[in-house]
Amino acid sequence: MKLYSYFRSSAAYRVRIVLNLKHINYDTVPVHLVKDSGQQHSIAYLAINPQGLLPCLDVAAPGSKAQIITQSGAIIEYLEERFPQPSLLPTSLIERAYVRSLMHIIACDMHPVNNLRVLHYLEEHFDCNKAEKIRWYHHWLAKGFAAIETLLARKGSTHYCYNEQVTMADVYLIPQVYNALRFNFDMTPYPAIRHIYQHCMQLPTFSQAAPEQQPDAE
Numbered sequence: 189m190k191l192y193s194y195f196r197s198s199a200a201y202r203v204r205i206v207l208n209l210k211h212i213n214y215d216t217v218p219v220h221l222v223k224d225s226g227q228q229h230s231i232a233y234l235a236i237n238p239q240g241l242l243p244c245l246d247v248a249a250p251g252s253k254a255q256i257i258t259q260s261g262a263i264i265e266y267l268e269e270r271f272p273q274p275s276l277l278p279t280s281l282i283e284r285a286y287v288r289s290l291m292h293i294i295a296c297d298m299h300p301v302n303n304l305r306v307l308h309y310l311e312e313h314f315d316c317n318k319a320e321k322i323r324w325y326h327h328w329l330a331k332g333f334a335a336i337e338t339l340l341a342r343k344g345s346t347h348y349c350y351n352e353q354v355t356m357a358d359v360y361l362i363p364q365v366y367n368a369l370r371f372n373f374d375m376t377p378y379p380a381i382r383h384i385y386q387h388c389m390q391l392p393t394f395s396q397a398a399p400e401q402q403p404d405a406e
């Protein structure tokens with residue numbers, strides 16, 4: 189498999205964790221989100237992913253015509269269905285929904301508003317300076333993390349978002365926290381999230397997927 193990735197992309201980071209958890213070998217195809225005014229906007233990359241976003245995964249057998257999956261959520265669900273073990277979802281239907289609720293807080297309500305292209309748009313069309321962009325970024329992080337923290341506390345989570353099992357919720361949470369820390373967001377008010385982050389980052393499947401471990405890391 190070929191993962192189109194950028195070391196700092198948190199959506200690509202999610203997929204890297206899942207590939208590691210499921211012991212799937214893959215090659216990284218780096219697409220630099222900043223260099224050349226963003227290689228994701230190049231004609232060559234748009235032919236692969238018309239959204240101009242990372243990640244995407246080519247699941248074709250070597251030597252066959254490309255079979256590209258875009259959107260980290262679709263990639264992760266594909267990998268879960270194709271390689272069911274170890275499962276990244278609980279068995280009970282209601283608990284699966286719980287895990288997906290946590291995932292969607294991040295995937296739908298936190299990450300998209302803080303994406304690179306949104307921050308660029310704020311700068312270009314609303315004259316936002318760096319400090320204002322950070323305020324925006326931190327505001328949406330705080331909203332999302334507060335809700336996640338409450339849900340985790342209600343559940344009595346300790347090492348993972350759900351029981352003693354790695355699930356897709358951890359796969360989404362860890363890259364989001366990594367990014368928050370990179371942008372100097374204060375994680376003090378979220379002890380349950382911090383605990384899960386510290387625990388997961390000790391696992392090689394998570395730490396080896398981290399940005400600084402990637403072949404394109406700078």
Ligand SMILES: N[C@@H](CCC(=O)N[C@@H](CS)C(=O)NCC(=O)O)C(=O)O
Nearest residue numbers: 197198199241242259260303304305
């Ligand atoms: N919903 C998409 C989001 C993908 C996304 O926003 N990727 C970011 C990197 S984390 C990106 O490629 N940004 C490029 C840009 O904003 O121009 C997914 O989960 O795959």
